[in-house]
Ligand SMILES: Nc1ncnc2c1ncn2[C@@H]1O[C@H](COP(=O)(O)OP(=O)(O)OP(=O)(O)O)[C@@H](O)[C@H]1O
Ligand SMILES: Nc1ncnc2c1ncn2[C@@H]1O[C@H](COP(=O)(O)OP(=O)(O)OP(=O)(O)O)[C@@H](O)[C@H]1O
Ligand SMILES: [Mg+2]
């Protein structure tokens with residue numbers, strides 16, 4: 406099973422859109438996928454039109470109430486399962502702040518989970534707090550969605566430091582394995598400048614730490630495409646809503662690249 | 671003095687871009703403006719190319735070390751002052767979690783501040799945690815930057831509830847006074863649908879609570895304009911970087927609307 410957290414503390418860069426549509430693309434290609442929504446905004450849950458179980462349980466209850474993942478998990482399509490979030494999840498950050506081992510609660514729930522999947526994807530909120538830390542200790546890989554804008558560049562070193570600390574103290578073998586450019590305005594000078602800066606940063610940093618020395622910059626760049634922003638209002642992935650759009654094309658190409666990465670392992 | 675927090679827990683909707691460029695526009699029009707950066711990403715600080723004082727002090731030290739605002743405040747242009755953030759601010763959220771009155775520390779610092787301004791603007795992180803709560807107890811107004819996308823709609827009720835609770839318990843008179851549409855792709859159907867939904871929401875909700883019964887939806891809509899995303903890489907506001915761009919035009923129009931609001935008070 407490949408386990409991947411979609412993380413960037415910069416807001417609005419395409420974390421949720423990528424988690425949902427990559428999960429849907431992999432599921433359409435026949436792989437069993439579980440998508441965990443760790444964002445209190447519950448946007449991945451909303452994007453796929455997922456309703457909570459009859460007890461109204463969500464990831465909040467998994468983290469604070471010992472509810473097993475299997476109890477909250479909902480199947481949304483063949484091969485595609487979602488563990489939904491809920492607004493209450495925002496309270497978990499405060500409630501867990503004094504709890505011993507608060508960063509590894511999700512890891513323990515996953516170890517107790519009898520179901521097996523080919524891919525586990527975790528959508529994270531725009532912060533590096535306890536919810537994102539739970540994702541970092543529960544997966545072996547991190548994908549970094551990145552909008553090619555200047556402000557997006559400036560969170561990178563903090564994010565890498567956080568991944569590095571988690572890899573050393575709580576989760577040996579954690580790797581930043583994918584850089585994904587999202588919301589790409591094709592022709593702007595800014596986009597190509599920022600992409601150059603990022604690539605250069607990782608070239609020079611490659612020797613810096615094991616955590617990012619094998620990062621792949623995906624060839625697929627996700628183009629800005631209004632269909633991707635419309636799909637959530639129908640509770641659908643891009644493949645159900647606009648299967649011939651640029652958005653569907655780009656996320657399918659991404660899924661193929663991710664599968665090629667698997668083949669190399 | 672008008673005191674305004676720029677808040678939306680949805681990430682990447684234009685909070686920082688609006689805080690910085692509205693502050694710059696008001697300062698250019700002759701009003702004394704203080705911009706406080708309460709986001710650990712420190713993007714407003716970065717956008718205006720602000721360096722910390724010789725002791726390396728920032729809003730982190732104001733909140734956790736009793737350092738007065740005047741000590742960290744830096745003048746960046748005639749009439750424009752910034753209280754910078756720093757990555758350490760992320761630690762304040764955890765460090766203050768057990769502190770009595772942790773939500774009103776900034777309010778007390780502002781009351782101790784001898785300097786007077788015409789406008790106080792506070793840029794907030796994409797969350798409703800203790801840093802945003804400090805902004806909500808320190809200002810009398812909230813502006814809500816909103817990208818006209820479906821996912822952006824779904825945080826509204828949580829945000830209004832939070833403002834309502836703060837208004838009742840900690841800050842009488844707090845009002846949501848402005849709705850600002852940002853990153854507007856002019857012709858898309860999605861944008862006009864979402865804007866209609868939002869306007870309808872506030873029409874029906876108007877009687878709901880004092881907090882948002884007088885909200886103005888600014889006529890000025892901030893168009894998507896790549897110059898706004900380029901300006902931060904030069905440490906400049908849009909007015910210094912591209913004074914004839916759509917971005918400069920829109921934020922100047924917004925400043926005029928904000929001043930008209932003042933005249934009505
Ligand atoms: N390639 C794209 N083209 C057009 N719109 C997009 C694209 N990717 C994402 N969006 C839209 O841009 C907004 C931001 O994307 P999204 O919510 O996925 O980012 P995020 O990083 O998950 O945000 P947050 O930090 O709030 O969790 C959403 O309204 C989404 O619908
Ligand atoms: N009108 C616009 N046109 C083009 N780009 C814009 C516009 N407004 C903001 N941007 C760019 O979009 C990105 C998101 O904007 P910004 O950082 O201001 O949002 P934010 O709400 O402050 O994000 P966060 O939630 O991370 O604090 C930035 O890279 C910014 O440069
Ligand atoms: Mg998201």
Ligand SMILES: [Mg+2]
Nearest residue numbers: 685686709713
């Ligand atoms: Mg910001």
